[in-house]
Amino acid sequence: MLIDAHAHVGDSLFGVRQSVEDLLASMAEHDIVQAVLVPLRPSGYHLEPENDRIAAAVQAHPDRFAGFARVDPWQGEAALRELRRALDNLGLIGLYLHPFEEQFAANDEIVFPFVDLLRDRGLPLLLAGGYPVFSHPSQIGDLARQFPDVTIIATHGGQINISGLLLADATRMLRANPNVIMETSGIYREDFIEDTVNELGADRVVFGSNAPYMDQGFEAARIRLAHLDEATKDAIGGQNIRRLCRLPAPSPT
Amino acid sequence: MIIDSHTHADEAPGFGWFDPPETIIRLLDEAQIEQAIVMTYRDAPGPEEGVIEYIAEAVQRYPDRLIGYARMNPRYGDEAVELFDRAIRDYKMKGLKLHPVSYVMHPASEPTLALIRHAASLGAPILFHCGDEEFTLPLQIAEAAAAVPDATIILGHMGGYFHVRDAIRVAKRFPNIVLETSAMPYPRMLKEAVDALGAERILFASDGPGCDPTLEVEKVRRAGLSPDQEELLFRGNIHRILGGVIH
Numbered sequence: 001m002l003i004d005a006h007a008h009v010g011d012s013l014f015g016v017r018q019s020v021e022d023l024l025a026s027m028a029e030h031d032i033v034q035a036v037l038v039p040l041r042p043s044g045y046h047l048e049p050e051n052d053r054i055a056a057a058v059q060a061h062p063d064r065f066a067g068f069a070r071v072d073p074w075q076g077e078a079a080l081r082e083l084r085r086a087l088d089n090l091g092l093i094g095l096y097l098h099p100f101e102e103q104f105a106a107n108d109e110i111v112f113p114f115v116d117l118l119r120d121r122g123l124p125l126l127l128a129g130g131y132p133v134f135s136h137p138s139q140i141g142d143l144a145r146q147f148p149d150v151t152i153i154a155t156h157g158g159q160i161n162i163s164g165l166l167l168a169d170a171t172r173m174l175r176a177n178p179n180v181i182m183e184t185s186g187i188y189r190e191d192f193i194e195d196t197v198n199e200l201g202a203d204r205v206v207f208g209s210n211a212p213y214m215d216q217g218f219e220a221a222r223i224r225l226a227h228l229d230e231a232t233k234d235a236i237g238g239q240n241i242r243r244l245c246r247l248p249a250p251s252p253t
Numbered sequence: 254m255i256i257d258s259h260t261h262a263d264e265a266p267g268f269g270w271f272d273p274p275e276t277i278i279r280l281l282d283e284a285q286i287e288q289a290i291v292m293t294y295r296d297a298p299g300p301e302e303g304v305i306e307y308i309a310e311a312v313q314r315y316p317d318r319l320i321g322y323a324r325m326n327p328r329y330g331d332e333a334v335e336l337f338d339r340a341i342r343d344y345k346m347k348g349l350k351l352h353p354v355s356y357v358m359h360p361a362s363e364p365t366l367a368l369i370r371h372a373a374s375l376g377a378p379i380l381f382h383c384g385d386e387e388f389t390l391p392l393q394i395a396e397a398a399a400a401v402p403d404a405t406i407i408l409g410h411m412g413g414y415f416h417v418r419d420a421i422r423v424a425k426r427f428p429n430i431v432l433e434t435s436a437m438p439y440p441r442m443l444k445e446a447v448d449a450l451g452a453e454r455i456l457f458a459s460d461g462p463g464c465d466p467t468l469e470v471e472k473v474r475r476a477g478l479s480p481d482q483e484e485l486l487f488r489g490n491i492h493r494i495l496g497g498v499i500h
Contacts, residue, residue, distance in 0.1 A: 215439070218438075
């Protein structure tokens with residue numbers, strides 16, 4: 001039984017798409033009981049309809065889904081209004097930022113008002129982590145250091161490098177910032193998940209798929225095949241994100 | 254039967270690396286992989302002696318399971334070429350591994366081409382680390398493939414996270430390029446590569462023990478290939494390539 005902390009629905013500007021029905025079918029196939037939904041970047045400039053789409057999916061399947069809002073910090077005051085609308089009116093329970101797709105540095109001052117609002121509400125930030133130039137582990141750490149009471153979930157383990165050149169940076173960032181949790185989609189490498197759990201504890205890791213960019217079934221196998229005991233796999237596979245987002249117990253499928 | 258075309262064994266306390274051959278053997282057993290190509294993390298020649306001998310001894314310890322590649326540093330010029338020659342002729346290794354980040358040199362630099370030419374003369378394949386870092390991009394390595402058309406150039410990780418389509422593009426352009434699947438996170442890109450190039454041009458590999466061989470096998474199984482195509486990735490292609498090595 002897994003909970004996916006990072007799944008998308010919608011049509012992406014970048015050529016992938018996933019409907020609510022497709023996602024539910026994939027979840028059923030891979031024994032994933034719940035998912036945190038986040039918007040894709042649509043072909044239009046506007047994220048408001050995407051936040052509405054996430055809210056509608058959550059309303060239709062409240063025992064299956066929770067939702068995070070997505071905004072573009074470059075839109076400034078308008079984006080801050082949109083985040084308030086998503087949290088206050090749409091029932092979304094966190095913020096998703098993608099520094100690479102929206103082209104801002106994760107630690108840029110333009111991000112701060114949004115994280116301030118999350119701090120005031122006690123809500124988490126899901127941050128697309130490890131992308132060149134925009135969300136290097138040191139940039140994630142620099143943001144986390146300035147908002148120690150905001151939980152930041154960094155996707156891809158906060159590092160994307162197939163030589164392992166960023167493993168040391170990501171580990172240093174996680175050690176220095178107990179408010180950062182790493183998400184496991186597409187992660188290089190399996191032993192980084194195992195080493196992080198063993199050094200920093202099972203509560204620092206959550207399963208996420210980044211579907212449909214990544215393959216939900218393959219990402220689920222990444223957790224199921226990890227060289228960790230079952231209690232640890234339960235924690236990173238679902239219990240951590242359920243606690244963090246106060247997800248309801250799912251009804252039987 | 255499965256042959257894993259890219260794994261590691263090395264013990265280098267100065268780097269904090271301790272992966273004796275037993276570590277990868279245990280993971281291969283778990284994944285039900287019969288044989289694996291194994292190489293060090295360190296280059297030879299280098300500051301420490303015995304890098305080539307380390308792999309030779311690992312293969313000697315597990316002759317039915319492990320096949321050796323020599324991981325070299327082209328900056329050593331003739332010394333590197335001579336050491337590689339001994340690795341093939343004396344230690345019966347089967348290929349050359351190059352990771353340009355570890356010696357910071359363009360993959361089509363003249364000293365690198367000298368090693369590649371020598372490998373080609375022995376029928377030995379050249380496995381490049383090929384990801385998103387400088388000196389390892391598909392288009393950079395393609396210059397080496399163009400310069401030595403009779404060399405079999407394997408793009409390990411097939412372009413990493415952001416350069417998979419570049420890896421497919423250069424493999425289309427240069428018939429001596431072969432792609433290798435390890436660590437690349439997208440099962441669907443395996444299908445895309447097979448459709449674009451033919452299953453004869455793709456090798457299964459895990460990059461274990463850091464990456465889990467069982468999970469890497471699962472990635473190929475999830476790619477939507479036919480049983481015949483899977484057989485080529487898992488065994489047939491590397492078997493054919495290694496059959497051409499002249500000791």
